[in-house]
Ligand SMILES: Nc1ncnc2c1ncn2[C@@H]1O[C@H](COP(=O)(O)OP(=O)(O)O)[C@@H](O)[C@H]1O
């Protein structure tokens with residue numbers, strides 16, 4: 554039995570965390586959804602066009618900017634890359650992505666709204682959200698018929714661009730604060746044909762609050778509707794760092810909780826889960842487990858609460 558299977562078996566047993574998830578699934582926590590919109594409205598100066606009249610077209614009078622990902626750098630950083638799909642990490646993410654894709658396109662056991670919108674989060678910083686979100690996005694985009702938009706929504710600590718060595722680009726925040734900035738102006742096409750990236754964009758003193766703004770709600774809603782054939786992965790703030798992460802989760806169909814193996818305390822995971830109160834499907838990546846299947850430094854496991862576990866392809 555591989556370390557992944559062992560971990561899944563462990564996760565499927567009635568652990569304390571699982572009990573808390575069952576509690577979470579039946580509990581209603583209205584306080585977690587309370588947005589701080591008024592504060593955002595007061596502090597963010599708005600321009601002319603109402604947001605609901607904007608569109609997300611990638612081509613409207615603009616040609617989306619293209620960027621080139623350096624696969625050598627990414628490979629050396631231990632990440633999934635197109636020309637090495639038989640690597641251990643590629644195999645592991647193959648296992649992780651399968652149930653997410655099944656759910657996204659309503660082929661899984663559970664059907665939820667916006668299932669193509671996937672939030673990658675954790676309890677606290679440093680557990681591997683960005684690492685997981687980028688690998689997941691790459692792994693899914695490498696399937697010929699699957700398109701992925703990777704959104705850097707951890708606006709207080711944006712790091713997708715850093716990890717991918719993309720430099721500074723306008724992005725999500727620019728769209729949220731300036732009605733003249735459209736999706737097509739800021740989305741980045743990449744040299745992975747099915748992978749686009751929406752960077753976090755400029756820094757803003759109330760960037761996190763913006764995640765719970767009406768603008769963000771409209772954006773996620775429109776992304777989900779317009780790109781229902783595409784998977785949208787949000788690298789998101791940790792749930793315990795800010796209430797806005799919980800609000801963002803309300804717009805998602807699936808939440809992937811990254812848990813740093815042997816480090817994150819169970820009570821923190823439970824507390825983080827209590828911040829989620831929507832119908833989203835919750836999956837877990839047990840990250841950085843020591844002693845991978847192939848004897849590597851790190852390994853990954855993926856499990857679901859209360860549901861089946863899909864094995865790799
Ligand atoms: N499975 C992993 N294997 C190797 N390094 C990892 C793994 N997961 C995370 N890291 C490293 O750990 C650090 C924190 O990960 P990161 O994804 O930035 O966390 P977060 O986004 O949750 O704050 C980074 O240096 C990242 O490259």
Ligand SMILES: [Mg+2]
Pocket residue numbers: 682683684707710711712788
């Ligand atoms: Mg991060």
